[in-house]
Amino acid sequence: METIQVFVEFSAVSRVLTGMSEFPLNLKKGASIADLIAALGKKFPQLLGQIIEKDGKALIPTNVFSVNGQKIIHETDTTFQPDDGDKLILLSLLSGG
Amino acid sequence: MFGYSGKILHIDLTERKTWVEEKPEDWYKTWIGGVSMATRLCWENIKPGCDAYSPDNPVCIANGIFAGTPVPVGGKYGLASKSPQTGMIGDSLSGSWFTIALKRANWDGVVIHGASEKWVNIFIDDDRVEFRDATKLLGKGTFETEEAIRDGLADDQVRSATIGPSGENMVRFANVTNDGRQAGRTGHGAVWGSKKLKAVSVRGTHGIPVADPETLNQLAFDITKEAQGPHTSKYRLLGTSTNVLNMNKLGLLPTRNYQEGVFEDAEKVSGEYLHDHHKVKTIACAQCPIACEQMSVVKSGPWEGSMTGIEYECLFANGSNLGINDMNAVIKLISIADGSGMDAITMGLTISWAMETFEKGIFKKEDFKCKKYPEGFELKFGNGEAAVTTAELIRDREGIGKVLSEGTHVASQMIDKERGTETWKWTMQAKGLETAGYDGRGLKTFALGSAVGVRGPCHNRTAAYDPDIQGEVDRFKVDERRGELAKDTEEYAAVYDTLPLCKFIRRCFTGKADRAGAWPTIAKLINATTGWEFKYEDVDLIGVRAHTIKKAFNIREGWKREDDTIPYRWMHDPMTKGPSAGHVVSDEELEYMKDLYYTAKGWTKEGMIPKQQLIELGMPDVAEQIGV
Numbered sequence: 001m002e003t004i005q006v007f008v009e010f011s012a013v014s015r016v017l018t019g020m021s022e023f024p025l026n027l028k029k030g031a032s033i034a035d036l037i038a039a040l041g042k043k044f045p046q047l048l049g050q051i052i053e054k055d056g057k058a059l060i061p062t063n064v065f066s067v068n069g070q071k072i073i074h075e076t077d078t079t080f081q082p083d084d085g086d087k088l089i090l091l092s093l094l095s096g097g
Numbered sequence: 098m099f100g101y102s103g104k105i106l107h108i109d110l111t112e113r114k115t116w117v118e119e120k121p122e123d124w125y126k127t128w129i130g131g132v133s134m135a136t137r138l139c140w141e142n143i144k145p146g147c148d149a150y151s152p153d154n155p156v157c158i159a160n161g162i163f164a165g166t167p168v169p170v171g172g173k174y175g176l177a178s179k180s181p182q183t184g185m186i187g188d189s190l191s192g193s194w195f196t197i198a199l200k201r202a203n204w205d206g207v208v209i210h211g212a213s214e215k216w217v218n219i220f221i222d223d224d225r226v227e228f229r230d231a232t233k234l235l236g237k238g239t240f241e242t243e244e245a246i247r248d249g250l251a252d253d254q255v256r257s258a259t260i261g262p263s264g265e266n267m268v269r270f271a272n273v274t275n276d277g278r279q280a281g282r283t284g285h286g287a288v289w290g291s292k293k294l295k296a297v298s299v300r301g302t303h304g305i306p307v308a309d310p311e312t313l314n315q316l317a318f319d320i321t322k323e324a325q326g327p328h329t330s331k332y333r334l335l336g337t338s339t340n341v342l343n344m345n346k347l348g349l350l351p352t353r354n355y356q357e358g359v360f361e362d363a364e365k366v367s368g369e370y371l372h373d374h375h376k377v378k379t380i381a382c383a384q385c386p387i388a389c390e391q392m393s394v395v396k397s398g399p400w401e402g403s404m405t406g407i408e409y410e411c412l413f414a415n416g417s418n419l420g421i422n423d424m425n426a427v428i429k430l431i432s433i434a435d436g437s438g439m440d441a442i443t444m445g446l447t448i449s450w451a452m453e454t455f456e457k458g459i460f461k462k463e464d465f466k467c468k469k470y471p472e473g474f475e476l477k478f479g480n481g482e483a484a485v486t487t488a489e490l491i492r493d494r495e496g497i498g499k500v501l502s503e504g505t506h507v508a509s510q511m512i513d514k515e516r517g518t519e520t521w522k523w524t525m526q527a528k529g530l531e532t533a534g535y536d537g538r539g540l541k542t543f544a545l546g547s548a549v550g551v552r553g554p555c556h557n558r559t560a561a562y563d564p565d566i567q568g569e570v571d572r573f574k575v576d577e578r579r580g581e582l583a584k585d586t587e588e589y590a591a592v593y594d595t596l597p598l599c600k601f602i603r604r605c606f607t608g609k610a611d612r613a614g615a616w617p618t619i620a621k622l623i624n625a626t627t628g629w630e631f632k633y634e635d636v637d638l639i640g641v642r643a644h645t646i647k648k649a650f651n652i653r654e655g656w657k658r659e660d661d662t663i664p665y666r667w668m669h670d671p672m673t674k675g676p677s678a679g680h681v682v683s684d685e686e687l688e689y690m691k692d693l694y695y696t697a698k699g700w701t702k703e704g705m706i707p708k709q710q711l712i713e714l715g716m717p718d719v720a721e722q723i724g725v
Binding site for chain 1: 327328330331332334335337339340342343346347348368369372409566567568569572604608609610675676
């Protein structure tokens with residue numbers, strides 16, 4: 001089975017919960033962003049209910065992935081497929097006050 | 098009438114007299130409270146065209162509809178005057194105990210006219226108003242002033258909104274402060290200083306009757322419970338300062354006066370670093386179950402003991418934006434701003450403008466001669482001690498501080514006239530107000546929202562970065578949706594700023610922050626408080642009216658289409674590093690987006706408001722004065 005490796009970058013609450021700033025994640029080639037979120041939830045169950053929905057299927061709104069700091073994956077886009085070596089930056093966005 | 102007293106208190110500082118104005122219920126249904134009601138009071142009481150420092154420019158305070166009720170995050174008030182920074186509407190919000198005291202004193206709003214001959218502390222003691230000599234308070238910081246007033250009145254329940262030395266010295270971007278919170282942006286503190294108004298203090302002893310206490314309590318309980326969950330954990334745990342790393346990773350973190358969007362030492366001035374090394378406690382405004390303010394302290398070194406609350410905007414402005422990687426210096430800078438009562442964003446961006454001006458050889462070492470450094474000093478990016486000294490010079494209007502205390506717009510005009518330079522090209526301001534900590538070159542919808550902002554470019558009055566940052570649109574491009582998005586996000590924000598409710602609560606109604614997720618619950622809160630029958634559409638209209646009256650105010654003060662712009666740098670200087678490198682907002686893009694925006698608003702191509710639209714919004718007098 002062909003696999004790819006992506007690098008998930010944590011900051012803010014996700015960094016506090018995981019205790020790390022980056023984690024390499026192996027995925028099947030052709031895996032979608034939804035597959036990545038599910039794998040992340042299994043590896044770090046402490047993210048469930050805080051960053052990832054409890055069912056592990058999507059990010060909780062206002063948490064988004066940016067691919068290499070460029071493209072930002074909207075919450076409705078579950079089919080995006082990352083490439084080998086991509087940096088998936090998990091952003092917990094804050095605004096207002 | 099439930100939820101309101103129906104009374105506005107007028108105070109004339111010149112004549113030292115007061116009077117009461119009673120407003121009909123329909124007036125409240127139209128203007129509600131917060132920035133909307135404060136701006137409407139300004140519209141009714143200002144002499145159009147007056148100077149911001151004139152006695153004809155009133156200070157207008159408007160309570161929130163939910164202040165003093167169980168509704169979470171509803172303890173906020175609006176403050177409005179003509180801004181000395183923009184010459185247009187200056188509308189700000191602040192939270193906590195002051196507004197609750199004012200509501201309990203049975204006043205929906207206060208209008209302060211004229212100017213005092215001597216420094217004065219207004220004391221509103223329920224329905225009695227006292228003009229107290231404030232001479233002994235002069236020179237005291239914002240926090241010390243509040244304490245001194247409480248001590249003087251021997252009552253720890255007295256709440257005060259104050260100015261510090263920056264306001265006394267009429268630093269153009271001075272703030273008004275209450276309970277450790279700031280009504281920031283647009284220079285209210287300077288307006289108070291021009292009136293010799295050191296503080297407004299309030300003791301309120303009445304209850305606040307609401308129409309349906311049982312329903313209101315249940316709604317408040319449910320929202321409070323949600324506000325303890327994942328929708329707000331990021332605010333509670335680390336606060337907004339985590340945006341430093343978010344923005345850095347997107348190439349949007351203002352660095353060295355916005356010359357770049359990536360800071361090599363971002364980790365050292367991040368919210369995460371602050372949490373691990375400097376945070377001492379988290380505090381909340383009154384009536385707030387979230388508690389986002391990260392109180393942080395300098396633990397060693399020359400600024401040991403400096404302590405203040407830190408959030409993203411003041412952090413970027415005085416950290417990466419100054420090229421400073423020493424969190425001790427950043428905390429010290431922000432504590433100077435907060436303690437002396439000046440806007441930490443504008444202060445940081447004024448210092449960064451001066452740093453770039455120094456590094457370009459226009460400012461010389463001798464320009465920075467002062468008591469502390471008789472030979473002057475070198476104001477270079479990254480030099481924390483130089484930045485701290487400059488902040489103190491601004492606060493005290495000493496030496497070069499006299500120029501810098503005017504903010505970047507006026508200061509650059511003074512320097513360019515004197516030296517034949519073009520330093521205005523690196524002022525990070527539009528309409529005279531300095532920009533927020535999101536770089537418009539990589540956020541095209543936000544660039545539009547900043548350009549058309551009625552109080553200038555502002556992160557709080559428009560949420561136009563949301564569609565960019567959440568991937569709803571391509572943040573580097575423009576398209577036909579941007580006008581509608583800018584309109585929707587500013588009117589959405591205006592609903593929260595009018596009630597007012599802190600926007601951090603917006604996902605705690607149903608889990609969804611959009612109109613469909615929030616408006617039905619907000620309508621129920623309004624109805625349980627007042628006995629009215631507001632529906633979804635009525636909540637939506639709150640934002641439209643609030644934004645329209647602010648725009649109308651600006652038009653009456655002479656606003657023109659060309660005033661809707663963004664800093665020169667965002668249009669001409671692409672960044673060279675990071676994910677947002679190479680992008681600018683071209684003149685064609687900006688004008689195209691403005692066309693889209695005015696069309697979405699139903700305005701003319703020149704940005705004027707049709708009479709009919711104003712009449713339909715229930716503003717016939719406004720239609721008469723500025724409608725086309």
